[in-house]
Amino acid sequence: MNEPLHITPEDLGSQEDRFSRFRLIGWWDQSRLRQAKVLVIGAGALGNEIIKNLALLGVGYLIIADKDRVENSNLSRSVLYRSEDSGKPKSLVAAEAARRIYPDIKVRSIQCDIIHDLGAGVYRWADLVLGGLDNREARLSINRHCWRVGRPWIDGAIEIIQGVARVFVPDPSQQNPCYECTMSQRDWDLLAHRRSCNLLTRAQMEAGHVPTTPTIASIIAGIQVQEAVKLLHGLPTLSGSGLVFAGDSTDAYQVAYQRKPDCLSHETLDPIIELSQTSDELTPARILSQARDILGPQAVLELNRDIARSLHCNRCDRVQEVFRSLGALSTRDAVCPNCGHPEREVITFHTIDGNESFTDRPLSQLGIPRFDILTARTRDRSIGFQIMGDAETVLGEDFTETGLDLL
Numbered sequence: 001m002n003e004p005l006h007i008t009p010e011d012l013g014s015q016e017d018r019f020s021r022f023r024l025i026g027w028w029d030q031s032r033l034r035q036a037k038v039l040v041i042g043a044g045a046l047g048n049e050i051i052k053n054l055a056l057l058g059v060g061y062l063i064i065a066d067k068d069r070v071e072n073s074n075l076s077r078s079v080l081y082r083s084e085d086s087g088k089p090k091s092l093v094a095a096e097a098a099r100r101i102y103p104d105i106k107v108r109s110i111q112c113d114i115i116h117d118l119g120a121g122v123y124r125w126a127d128l129v130l131g132g133l134d135n136r137e138a139r140l141s142i143n144r145h146c147w148r149v150g151r152p153w154i155d156g157a158i159e160i161i162q163g164v165a166r167v168f169v170p171d172p173s174q175q176n177p178c179y180e181c182t183m184s185q186r187d188w189d190l191l192a193h194r195r196s197c198n199l200l201t202r203a204q205m206e207a208g209h210v211p212t213t214p215t216i217a218s219i220i221a222g223i224q225v226q227e228a229v230k231l232l233h234g235l236p237t238l239s240g241s242g243l244v245f246a247g248d249s250t251d252a253y254q255v256a257y258q259r260k261p262d263c264l265s266h267e268t269l270d271p272i273i274e275l276s277q278t279s280d281e282l283t284p285a286r287i288l289s290q291a292r293d294i295l296g297p298q299a300v301l302e303l304n305r306d307i308a309r310s311l312h313c314n315r316c317d318r319v320q321e322v323f324r325s326l327g328a329l330s331t332r333d334a335v336c337p338n339c340g341h342p343e344r345e346v347i348t349f350h351t352i353d354g355n356e357s358f359t360d361r362p363l364s365q366l367g368i369p370r371f372d373i374l375t376a377r378t379r380d381r382s383i384g385f386q387i388m389g390d391a392e393t394v395l396g397e398d399f400t401e402t403g404l405d406l407l
Contacts, residue, residue, distance in 0.1 A: 113327025
């Protein structure tokens with residue numbers, strides 16, 4: 001008589017790997033997820049759900065960028081955080097949680113102000129970008145960086161029990177709309193007000209909070225990550241559209257966006273020249289010289305971000321040179337150390353034409369983030385210069401080995 005068949009947990013493990021249920025899907029290719037390089041910007045309620053889902057799916061490489069620290073109010077909406085995490089950087093805690101979910105994931109956290117301090121090289125490293133943010137300025141920054149380096153990005157927005165997920169894919173041949181194309185005049189007015197505020201007012205604005213629930217975060221982040229899986233597999237997506245979920249009526253519908261021909265975000269840099277030196281070694285004069293060899297003597301450098309050159313006190317007329325990113329300035333910097341006036345004016349710059357007094361200073365001393373991409377421009381042509389010497393400092397060894405290949 002035949003012996004009864006005994007199946008041990010070890011036998012089951014040999015028959016079914018971690019992702020065996022996914023492999024039952026006809027078009028599924030787990031290797032695409034294992035090799036995928038994903039940048040998640042924002043580690044709040046949406047970001048937590050996005051990161052959790054990416055780890056469960058077996059994404060191979062993940063960078064999490066966020067400037068904030070865990071607060072008690074995050075615990076009701078963020079699945080990756082615990083009470084003992086209070087005060088820790090969100091990006092770091094989220095990265096550690098992702099490793100616990102999927103130990104084989106390569107994950108790196110970057111704590112920074114993504115508008116001012118995240119080098120554009122991180123966008124170019126990624127295959128795609130997912131945003132879990134709550135302000136227009138950050139979305140516009142992501143959008144322009146993604147378009148310059150030709151990377152798709154998936155935006156999510158939530159409020160109370162409403163939300164929208166939308167996909168933007170830079171493709172000059174398709175004439176796709178971008179996030180900026182969706183902005184109304186009111187959006188621009190609010191953005192202009194935010195940008196015009198002094199350091200004290202800006203800090204108060206950033207302290208504002210959007211009411212949300214964990215349920216709507218789960219729904220919208222789930223759609224975002226599902227669209228990411230489809231993008232990685234070459235399937236049709238919501239590209240150029242948004243899926244709106246109205247939680248009060250339990251209704252969902254798609255919105256198709258129109259491309260605006262005068263939109264300022266539709267520039268894609270081609271080519272992007274990789275410079276092997278670091279930000280400590282390169283100067284604006286050196287890059288500008290190389291740019292003019294290619295584009296001609298009229299070329300200028302655009303930093304693609306505003307840099308604080310100095311702080312000016314309107315009361316005592318003192319000017320303090322700072323050369324720092326706007327993200328690095330705080331309310332303390334608003335106070336004049338000479339006369340105590342509480343609201344100094346920030347003097348910024350974003351273009352270098354070679355006549356400035358600081359062109360021989362290293363980029364790292366000018367407030368330009370490491371691993372950034374600078375744009376050299378003439379009237380009819382533009383190219384990019386990427387500071388590749390900073391790659392390992394910003395990305396780490398595991399991530400520089402993955403290269404900068406396109407999807």
